[in-house]
Amino acid sequence: MVRRTHRADVFSAIAEPRRREVIAVLADGEAHAVNEIVFRMKMAQPAVSKHLGALRKAGVVTVVKRGQHRMYRLNGEGLRPVHEWVKVFERYWTHQVDEIKRRAERKALERMSRVDAGPNKKKEE
Amino acid sequence: MVRRTHRADVFSAIAEPRRREVIAVLADGEAHAVNEIVFRMKMAQPAVSKHLGALRKAGVVTVVKRGQHRMYRLNGEGLRPVHEWVKVFERYWTHQVDEIKRRAERKALERMSRVDAGPNKKKEE
DNA sequence: TTGACATATTCCTAAATAGGAATATATATT
DNA sequence: AATATATATTCCTATTTAGGAATATGTCAA
Numbered sequence: 001m002v003r004r005t006h007r008a009d010v011f012s013a014i015a016e017p018r019r020r021e022v023i024a025v026l027a028d029g030e031a032h033a034v035n036e037i038v039f040r041m042k043m044a045q046p047a048v049s050k051h052l053g054a055l056r057k058a059g060v061v062t063v064v065k066r067g068q069h070r071m072y073r074l075n076g077e078g079l080r081p082v083h084e085w086v087k088v089f090e091r092y093w094t095h096q097v098d099e100i101k102r103r104a105e106r107k108a109l110e111r112m113s114r115v116d117a118g119p120n121k122k123k124e125e
Numbered sequence: 126m127v128r129r130t131h132r133a134d135v136f137s138a139i140a141e142p143r144r145r146e147v148i149a150v151l152a153d154g155e156a157h158a159v160n161e162i163v164f165r166m167k168m169a170q171p172a173v174s175k176h177l178g179a180l181r182k183a184g185v186v187t188v189v190k191r192g193q194h195r196m197y198r199l200n201g202e203g204l205r206p207v208h209e210w211v212k213v214f215e216r217y218w219t220h221q222v223d224e225i226k227r228r229a230e231r232k233a234l235e236r237m238s239r240v241d242a243g244p245n246k247k248k249e250e
Numbered sequence: 251t252t253g254a255c256a257t258a259t260t261c262c263t264a265a266a267t268a269g270g271a272a273t274a275t276a277t278a279t280t
Numbered sequence: 281a282a283t284a285t286a287t288a289t290t291c292c293t294a295t296t297t298a299g300g301a302a303t304a305t306g307t308c309a310a
Binding site (some may be wrong): 016018043044046047050051065067068069 | 267268269270271272276277278
Binding site (some may be wrong): 074079 | 134136137139140142145152154155198199200201202204205207208210211212213214215216217218228229
C-alpha cells in the first residue's frame, strides 16, 4: 500500500476534536503554558503535549521557552489553507441564487419527473 | 481507551486528501457518476466508492440512483461547519492591525527583552 | 435468461494514531 | 547537590483506516 502520509497536514491536524479544543484555548492569541491547557481541558499532560506537538508540526501553533515553561501560541496563519479551501463553497449556503443554485434546482426538477430516486431504506447509519 | 469516534465528522471527512480530490471533481455542482470520478481521479473504483461513502456519511455529498448509475452531487452546506469554525481565525492574516495583532506584537517585544527564547536546535522534522 | 456494465461490499493487511503508564529531560528552588 | 516542577518522549495497545483483491449486488441490453 502506498498511503502517502499526510500527518503534518493542517487538515489532518484539525480533524482531531481534542486538537480543535486546544486551538479554542489558544484562540485568544495569548501565549499559554502547557499546564494551563492541561488544567482547562481536563486531559492528561502527555496527551496535551502530543497534541501540541502535532499542531506545531502542522504550523498551527508556535512555542517559546520561558523558564521551565513552554509557552504555546496560536499561529492563525497556519489555518489559512483551510479557510482558502473551504471558502470556495461558501456560495452554496449564502442566499444569493447563483448559477450553482439554479442548476441544482433545475436538476432536482428533472429528477422528480424521472421518479428513479426510489424509497431506498437501506442501513443509513 | 475511550477514543470517541468521529468518523462521520466533516472535519475528518475532508482530512483525507483523496476525498478533497473527490470534492474538487464535484465542485461544479453537477451530479457525477462514480465511473466518471474513477476516470478523472485515476483511482480504483472500490476506493472511490468507499470515499464517496465516507463523504455521504459526513453529509458532504448526496446520491441519487439513475438507472445503473449512482449520481453523486456535492452538498456544499455540509462544509459549512468547517467554514464557520475557521473563519473565526481570518483576522489573523488579514492586514488590519487589530487587538490580536497588537497583543502579539507587544508580547514579542517582551519576550525579546527577556532573552529566554534560546537557540533550541532540536530535531525539528 | 444470459451477459455486460456499474457500483458496493467484504475480507485482508499495513500503517497510522490516541491515549495510558512510565520515564526522561530541563529548569527552578532550596 | 538534592528536590520539586514543567514538559516531552518512549513504550505499549486497542482502534481506525486506506487501499488491494475478490466478490456480491443491481441494472440494462440482447
